[in-house]
Amino acid sequence: MxxxxxxxxxxxxxxxxxxxxxxxxxxxxxxxxxxxxxxxxxxxxxxxxxxxxxxxxxxxxxxAQTARAELDVFFVVDTSTSMSAEDYKGTETRLSGVKADILAVAKELAGAKFSLITFDNKASVRMPLSQDATALQTAVTTMQPQNPRYAAGSTITAAGNLLKDRLTAARTQHPGRPALVFYAGDGENTAAQAPGRFAVDSGDVNGGAVLGYGTKDGGRMKDPSGPGYIRDKNNGDAISRADEEALKAISAQLDVPYVHRTAGDSPSPMLSKATPGSLQSPVDDGPGxxxxxxxxxxxxxxxxxxxxxxxxxxxxxxxxxxxxxxxxxxx
Known part of the structure; x- marks a missing residue:
């Protein structure tokens, strides 16, 4: 006893x-x-x-749940126009898959602090680090793809500097607290310039995953300003195609695994790969x-x-x- x-x-x-x-x-x-x-x-x-x-x-x-409440979890989500492509679960948008996966991760890591960062032409913090699950759910469910009228080409690493700043601030406020990063996107870079690198400090990211959505064949993108679909320069339906190689490059820069997500996938694959090395013991259930x-x-x-x-x-x-x-x- x-x-x-x-x-x-x-x-x-x-x-x-x-x-x-x-x-x-x-x-x-x-x-x-x-x-x-x-x-x-x-x-x-x-x-x-x-x-x-x-x-x-x-x-x-x-x-006993030993340390799930001692995690900072950052969701970095591509909300550019291409995330409205309907090649997820047949005719659903890629962003709908992202929303479902974020809520699934939040449920599995209940008690952790969560932050939501979105990007298209520019990056912004939609939700700072917080344990408020209701606020996260609201922020996630209200995410929408960028209106093509305001799109000016997006780069898949647009959130790099903002993520770096948020990670540094979290490390300064709570030294030694592990941070997970879940990057969700389709890898399609529509900016004129090539994507830069995620200049994240070594050791700031303790786990996570790059989550890929969409297919190589691509899908049409619904026009939010009308009943039809976004048109290309030839007046046909514009097609957005996922770029897995670009997503794998981001996973290498963040030093986290790449996981392609399709309709009906359980959260287990992305979570089992998201906590390598030092996070295995703190996150797993331990003796109580x-x-x-x-x-x-x-x-x-x-x-x-x-x-x-x-x-x-x-x-x-x-x-x-x-x-x-x-x-x-x-x-």
Missing amino acids: TFAPLIPWPFLLAAAVIVIAFTGWLVLSERGRGREVTLPAIRAAAVVLLLLAALRPGWPGGE RVELYWLMSLAAFLLLMHEPLRHAAALRSLRGSSDGRRKEPGQ
Whole structure:
């Protein structure tokens, strides 16, 4: 058996000595007056049980979630126009797959802090690091692909500098706290210049994955300003094609694995690959304790359960006596 006291040992010991001494004095005093000593003994026993519960006794065993709440998780999402291509789950957009995967990761890593960064022509923080799951869900569900009217060509590494700044700030605020990065996109670079590199400091990213969406055959992109689809320069349907090689290059720069995502995929593959090396032990379930303090608390409750009943009976008796006295003058 092991103990994990809720308050320091000296305070518990002092409280136990006071309770035992006071109980002994009370029992001797009541006995000397010829009174019943059962009630004081029961109350003292309940207090002792509560003190034992405060020691938090337990047996080694069970499982415990050891460190999922000690993670910073950054989602970096491509919201350029190409993410509206309908080649995910048949006719759904790539961004719909991203949304489903982000919420699945957040559910698996419940308790961690999450941040959402999106990019098209430019990058922005849609949600700073927070444990507010509702805020994350709202930010994710309201994401929309960029309107083609405002598109000016996007680069797949547009969020690099912003991600670097956010990671540095997180490391400064909480040194040693692991950070996971999940980059989600299709790899299509539409800017005139070639994509740059993710200039992330070595050691700032402890795990994560690059998540790829879309197909090589590509898909049409719905025009948000009308009922039809975005047109190309030949007045045909514009087709966006995923570029897995570009996504694999990003995964190499971030030193995280690449995982292609298709409709119906469970979150297990991306999560099992997302926590290499040093994160395996902290994130996985580890040995825990079988807590026993609740048994002592329950016993104390049962011992004292008669107290409100006794007081209620005494109150009824007092009211009955009072009513009897009020009736005497009129008799």
